[in-house]
Amino acid sequence: MKFAKKMKLVPFEGLPDVKPVEVRPVEPVYDRDPLQQAVENVHQDMQHVLNDPTLTDENKMQRYGQLLHRYQTMQRKRKQVVPLLDENIPEPREEETSEAPILESVPRPYKHRARLLLKHMKEKTPWSWNENLELVRNGVPIPNTNAIDIVNDLVRRRKNTQAPVGWFGVMQSLKATNVPREAIGNQERWNVLSTPPTRTPPRRPRKKKISSTDTPSIPTRRWLSLQKL
Known part of the structure; x- marks a missing residue:
């Protein structure tokens, strides 16, 4: 072939003395x-x-x-301790993680109230919420409810906004468990909480009026004449 190279085999004894190359181990970088x-x-x-x-x-x-x-x-830089991630730091609890989307929806001035309200709901009432933010009462999800709507409705008053689904049941539980005033920022909702239940006075039996028709008849006395006797 045109570009083929020819190679010749040489016996090992004919090779010149070659000093072995010393290879030093290299430390990993x-x-x-x-x-x-x-x-x-x-x-x-x-x-x-x-x-x-x-x-x-x-x-x-x-x-x-x-x-x-x-x-x-350089010595000063060596002494600077770089903080490492502590493996002993506990991971955030699932409860704290589930509160994150609710608190993120609340404006900053009302976040303190929202935290108080969520804590009271979890610790004092049968209400909670699931991963879909549906309200849950005693383990039963309530359809068409949303914890974000409930919390935002209670911590602040919003104009032109209808009351969210499930608010009355939550309010009844909050009222029964003495929710702190600081947790409720909506004055209309607080009025519902603070209004004492109206007590109906006991009904007294009415006295029956005696009519002329109910008057017992008095036997009429007849006078007999002496002639008939």
């Missing part, structure tokens, strides 16, 4: 601290300056001072 390596290099340079016979004492002092400043700067 990721195991070396770059800052530590830089400090060691500066330290070696300082020793080299002190032992250099070609430099005058003045030059040695000048270069040594520069290297000493670099060395001290």
